[in-house]
Amino acid sequence: MSERFVDIAALACAESARLGTRSTWIALRFADRGFAVSIDDARELADTERLRRLDREPQGLVAPLVGRDGTLGAIAWQTSEPPPRELERELMLVATRLALWCAVHGIASVPRIHALGPSQHRIAELAARGFSNAAIGAALAISINTVKARLKEVFERLAVHNRTELAHTMLRRMPLDGIAPGITRLSSAWITRAARAHDM
Numbered sequence: 001m002s003e004r005f006v007d008i009a010a011l012a013c014a015e016s017a018r019l020g021t022r023s024t025w026i027a028l029r030f031a032d033r034g035f036a037v038s039i040d041d042a043r044e045l046a047d048t049e050r051l052r053r054l055d056r057e058p059q060g061l062v063a064p065l066v067g068r069d070g071t072l073g074a075i076a077w078q079t080s081e082p083p084p085r086e087l088e089r090e091l092m093l094v095a096t097r098l099a100l101w102c103a104v105h106g107i108a109s110v111p112r113i114h115a116l117g118p119s120q121h122r123i124a125e126l127a128a129r130g131f132s133n134a135a136i137g138a139a140l141a142i143s144i145n146t147v148k149a150r151l152k153e154v155f156e157r158l159a160v161h162n163r164t165e166l167a168h169t170m171l172r173r174m175p176l177d178g179i180a181p182g183i184t185r186l187s188s189a190w191i192t193r194a195a196r197a198h199d200m
Contacts, residue, residue: 005107009039010189012075012098019090021077022059026098027051028073038192051076058082063095067102106171116157123147124154127163128170 009026016024025040054060054076061083062076075095079087116124119140126136133147140147160166184191 005102005105006039006186006189006191008098008101010186012094013040013189015094016077016091019094020087021079021091023078025051025076026065026073027076028065029071039189040192054078061088061091063092065095065099065102067099067107072099072102072107106168116154120150120154120157123150124158124166124170127151127154128167130163 005028012026013024023040025038027038051062051074055062057078059079059082060076061079062074064071065073065075075098077083077091083091122140123136126139131139133144133151136142136147137144155161155166158166158169160169182192
């Protein structure tokens with residue numbers, strides 16, 4: 001994938017600022033609880049209650065990001081004064097373009113799944129990209145039996161039954177890949193990833 005979600009989200013933040021917003025938050029959520037990651041230009045963590053409050057403020061505007069299997073998050077803006085209708089329309093187009101990009105690239109509401117260990121993640125990534133067990137073993141300098149054992153662990157942890165399901169699940173995890181819990185600066189945006197209970 002030539003462009004990552006965080007890059008597209010950073011562009012949406014920049015476009016929103018160009019249109020006249022004071023700050024922008026883009027938040028992805030776990031399917032069963034709270035927000036997993038927010039991308040913004042204000043270094044603040046988005047949460048459900050904060051977005052509800054912002055949506056009730058005269059200077060706030062919140063739009064859902066709707067994916068193939070429902071709402072995958074939200075984009076929120078804050079302006080210096082109540083936004084005129086033209087600005088609202090332009091911002092809704094930003095939200096629509098971002099949601100469309102997510103749909104085209106298979107990103108969906110991030111399921112709550114057990115974290116993979118580093119070696120499991122590397123093996124899962126290669127398997128999802130179509131590498132055979134032998135090719136994975138050669139790439140990571142491990143035996144085929146080790147690859148099989150780790151893949152079995154990965155399938156159990158991610159609750160998948162085959163490599164096709166693994167590829168879809170890994171694609172859904174992509175927005176969080178390489179983002180540690182806490183605040184990280186990537187590109188022109190700040191990414192705040194909330195730690196999940198099983199990450200602690």
